[in-house]
Amino acid sequence: MSYLQKSPWIIHYDASSCNGCDIEVLACLTPLYDVERFGILNTGNPKHADIFVITGGVNEINREVVKNIYEQMPHPKVVVAVGICACSGGVFKECYNISGGVATVIPVDVYVPGCAARPESIIDGIVQALKILEQKRIALKTTVEGTA
Amino acid sequence: MNPFLAAALFIILAPVVGVLITGLDRILTARMQGRVGPPVLQPWYDIRKLFQKKQVAVWGAQSFFIFCYLIFIIFTGALFFAGGDILLVIFAFTLGHVFLVLGAYVSYSPYAHIGAERELIQLMAVEPMIIIVAIGLYQVNDSFLVGDMINHPGLPILLLPGVFLGFIYILTFKLRKSPFDLATSHHAHQELVKGSTTEFSGFTLGMIELAHIYELVVMLGFIWLFFGNNLFLSAVAIVVIMVLEILVDNCTSRVRWQDAITSAWFVTLVAGAGNIFALSIM
Numbered sequence: 201m202s203y204l205q206k207s208p209w210i211i212h213y214d215a216s217s218c219n220g221c222d223i224e225v226l227a228c229l230t231p232l233y234d235v236e237r238f239g240i241l242n243t244g245n246p247k248h249a250d251i252f253v254i255t256g257g258v259n260e261i262n263r264e265v266v267k268n269i270y271e272q273m274p275h276p277k278v279v280v281a282v283g284i285c286a287c288s289g290g291v292f293k294e295c296y297n298i299s300g301g302v303a304t305v306i307p308v309d310v311y312v313p314g315c316a317a318r319p320e321s322i323i324d325g326i327v328q329a330l331k332i333l334e335q336k337r338i339a340l341k342t343t344v345e346g347t348a
Numbered sequence: 349m350n351p352f353l354a355a356a357l358f359i360i361l362a363p364v365v366g367v368l369i370t371g372l373d374r375i376l377t378a379r380m381q382g383r384v385g386p387p388v389l390q391p392w393y394d395i396r397k398l399f400q401k402k403q404v405a406v407w408g409a410q411s412f413f414i415f416c417y418l419i420f421i422i423f424t425g426a427l428f429f430a431g432g433d434i435l436l437v438i439f440a441f442t443l444g445h446v447f448l449v450l451g452a453y454v455s456y457s458p459y460a461h462i463g464a465e466r467e468l469i470q471l472m473a474v475e476p477m478i479i480i481v482a483i484g485l486y487q488v489n490d491s492f493l494v495g496d497m498i499n500h501p502g503l504p505i506l507l508l509p510g511v512f513l514g515f516i517y518i519l520t521f522k523l524r525k526s527p528f529d530l531a532t533s534h535h536a537h538q539e540l541v542k543g544s545t546t547e548f549s550g551f552t553l554g555m556i557e558l559a560h561i562y563e564l565v566v567m568l569g570f571i572w573l574f575f576g577n578n579l580f581l582s583a584v585a586i587v588v589i590m591v592l593e594i595l596v597d598n599c600t601s602r603v604r605w606q607d608a609i610t611s612a613w614f615v616t617l618v619a620g621a622g623n624i625f626a627l628s629i630m
Contacts, residue, residue: 203396231382236374239386239393245542247404247549250397274549275402337400 217256431495510623
């Protein structure tokens with residue numbers, strides 16, 4: 201297990217979610233689930249983060265914000281879309297101002313479905329993301345600088 | 349001990365000791381909040397991970413300043429544990445922090461700028477007390493050399509209770525613990541994102557974390573000076589003070605900078621300067 205997998209730092213962004221999934225993401229930090237056991241920290245700063253946890257279907261106003269946060273994160277990085285709205289737009293998919301899922305704006309690595317996604321499945325999604333993070337680190341080491 | 353050997357031992361062993369103390373700190377903090385907490389080596393994993401990440405830097409100069417910060421903090425500690433002049437130790441320590449402030453000022457980020465300003469305010473709050481510590485220890489030992497202070501046969505703390513109290517007060521600033529974690533905090537979601545460290549990433553942030561660990565060992569070394577050659581008592585004091593710091597960190601909220609600086613200067617004036625004055629007329 202590499203050091204990257206032992207110390208994943210997270211940034212969480214609410215892209216027009218109903219706050220249901222956000223509460224569940226925060227529930228992961230509470231004594232019941234305590235994700236700091238796995239070295240997971242909620243940084244609140246894209247430049248320190250390794251995993252971008254995003255909830256909500258992304259509307260036309262905040263799609264630039266989502267892109268901006270993603271681009272500020274240093275490589276290697278992964279994106280976890282939490283909740284059915286972040287996966288596909290959910291019941292809001294046909295709304296006039298909803299992009300219809302995070303994947304319409306930035307590349308998503310792990311989809312965590314659910315309405316709201318349960319803390320267990322969010323933690324499982326992060327653990328899946330760690331494997332992809334490690335693959336990306338190895339890929340980054342072998343590619344020429346600047347092409348990644 | 350040979351000063352060069354002592355300095356080399358500090359450079360090698362301080363990260364080990366510092367990581368263990370920081371790791372235990374995080375576990376104890378978690379336990380106080382009813383959580384399990386990370387593994388004890390978690391700070392080490394964090395630093396190694398940061399060294400594996402790519403850098404995002406608007407200006408290359410910030411990495412240079414942070415490198416200087418790390419070098420001067422290591423120099424400070426090496427000088428301290430080699431038994432050097434405590435005044436030089438203090439000024440090298442301050443110079444290290446000035447490099448951190450410069451590094452934070454390099455970017456255009458408003459968060460980093462306010463963080464850097466607060467870092468300067470913290471320096472202003474802390475420096476008078478640290479100089480008083482040096483003066484008090486000189487009055488007791490008749491020497492500014494750390495090498496002479498650690499051979500003091502008695503307990504300097506008995507003559508310097510006020511200075512010790514003042515030092516414990518400003519230690520909270522130096523360890524970046526609540527209520528005085530104005531510039532940057534270990535905890536997420538503060539009003540300044542991450543304050544002075546907001547704009548650093550990857551290798552540069554790793555150097556900052558490493559410097560903080562060296563800094564912690566140097567600050568705890570200062571406690572040792574108050575107990576002369578009594579190693580057992582100084583070890584007990586370091587453990588008790590760290591537990592107290594963690595307790596205070598967990599049950600207080602961040603104060604405004606005005607309160608931080610006035611309270612620090614008040615404690616410095618009453619406890620620190622009062623103690624020095626009493627010693628000089630005795």
